Amino acid sequence: MTPSLVAEPVIIAHRGVPGSRLEHTRPSYLLGIEQGADYIEPDVVATKDGVLVVRHENEIGGTTDVARRPEFAHLRTTKFIDGVPLTGWFTEDFTLEEIKTLRTRERLPQLRPQNLPLEGAEPILTLDEVIDIAEAENARRGPGAEPVGVYVETKHPTYFAGLDLDLNDRLIEVLERRGLNHDGAKVVIQSMETTNLKALVDRTPLPRVQLMERKGGPYDLVAAFDPRDYGALTAPDELAKIAEYAHGIGPNKSLVIARDRHQNLLGETDLVRDAHAVGLFVHIWTMRNENNFLPVQWRTSENVADPGDATAELMAFYAAGVDGVFSDFTQTAVAARAAHLSSAGSTGSAPAPGA
Numbered sequence: 001m002t003p004s005l006v007a008e009p010v011i012i013a014h015r016g017v018p019g020s021r022l023e024h025t026r027p028s029y030l031l032g033i034e035q036g037a038d039y040i041e042p043d044v045v046a047t048k049d050g051v052l053v054v055r056h057e058n059e060i061g062g063t064t065d066v067a068r069r070p071e072f073a074h075l076r077t078t079k080f081i082d083g084v085p086l087t088g089w090f091t092e093d094f095t096l097e098e099i100k101t102l103r104t105r106e107r108l109p110q111l112r113p114q115n116l117p118l119e120g121a122e123p124i125l126t127l128d129e130v131i132d133i134a135e136a137e138n139a140r141r142g143p144g145a146e147p148v149g150v151y152v153e154t155k156h157p158t159y160f161a162g163l164d165l166d167l168n169d170r171l172i173e174v175l176e177r178r179g180l181n182h183d184g185a186k187v188v189i190q191s192m193e194t195t196n197l198k199a200l201v202d203r204t205p206l207p208r209v210q211l212m213e214r215k216g217g218p219y220d221l222v223a224a225f226d227p228r229d230y231g232a233l234t235a236p237d238e239l240a241k242i243a244e245y246a247h248g249i250g251p252n253k254s255l256v257i258a259r260d261r262h263q264n265l266l267g268e269t270d271l272v273r274d275a276h277a278v279g280l281f282v283h284i285w286t287m288r289n290e291n292n293f294l295p296v297q298w299r300t301s302e303n304v305a306d307p308g309d310a311t312a313e314l315m316a317f318y319a320a321g322v323d324g325v326f327s328d329f330t331q332t333a334v335a336a337r338a339a340h341l342s343s344a345g346s347t348g349s350a351p352a353p354g355a
């Protein structure tokens with residue numbers, strides 16, 4: 001396993017710190033760095049002119065002010081994204097110049113009303129600009145310090161390849177141009193699909209991560225009429241196949257500690273053990289503070305937006321042996337990691353991460 005991806009465990013600022021700042025914005029990434037993240041995480045999609053921009057999805061009606069921009073009203077449309085009809089505005093219909101005129105807004109206003117006053121100030125970032133943020137911080141830290149990394153997710157790669165906007169090609173171009181496509185560069189590439197990760201094996205030595213949802217299947221497999229879903233990919237023999245093209249897996253957290261349909265915890269699965277057995281690290285997603293995302297025993301009220309006992313959940317996953325977490329609240333994840341390491345050190349019984 002790559003040592004820097006299993007140590008302590010790793011904390012990835014998931015779209016920055018969207019619990020306190022608008023996701024995928026400069027202030028969000030800067031706060032993640034300030035609070036101690038090992039990596040900042042951008043999701044990338046493509047513009048009409050082939051530039052990688054950072055959005056949770058290519059549909060941007062829910063995360064920008066585009067619906068209030070009459071000059072773009074004609075671009076509202078319905079498309080099939082990974083086989084599902086979706087109506088809105090899509091990055092691939094905008095040039096970079098047009099995209100840059102938009103401003104971001106809160107994606108989960110009912111859960112994160114504290115972010116509503118932040119709307120309208122920040123533009124959509126390019127992948128280059130996120131790399132700039134990390135590199136500026138690393139220059140400030142100076143030589144010998146542990147650098148902050150960039151953990152990139154390519155979104156809907158099969159869909160974009162069908163538009164002649166191949167995300168792999170564009171990602172490799174950025175990494176080559178920035179001098180980051182080499183062993184030792186602190187960059188990780190992740191995807192919900194499998195084919196695009198396999199295609200990167202001969203194009204980059206950077207670590208690759210196979211993401212896994214709790215239900216459904218990778219769209220490239222769906223499109224190829226392959227019956228395997230994400231659940232099937234967690235089987236030991238399938239994990240061994242993943243290890244041929246990826247260095248780690250990024251499962252939905254419920255694939256590691258299962259829940260029932262009422263959000264009661266059911267206990268640990270064998271996924272961490274089985275992944276480690278074939279040399280894969282395990283980075284789970286997504287750790288969040290709000291009651292809405294926590295199992296019932298760690299909720300503190302009936303209000304889904306209130307903070308629950310997220311530390312208890314984090315400690316349970318650290319104890320389960322995960323090698324890293326994607327978190328919307330970096331500070332909470334960092335503090336829980338410190339408590340976990342302190343506890344492990346006092347007992348002297350914890351195995352090395354990724355062992």
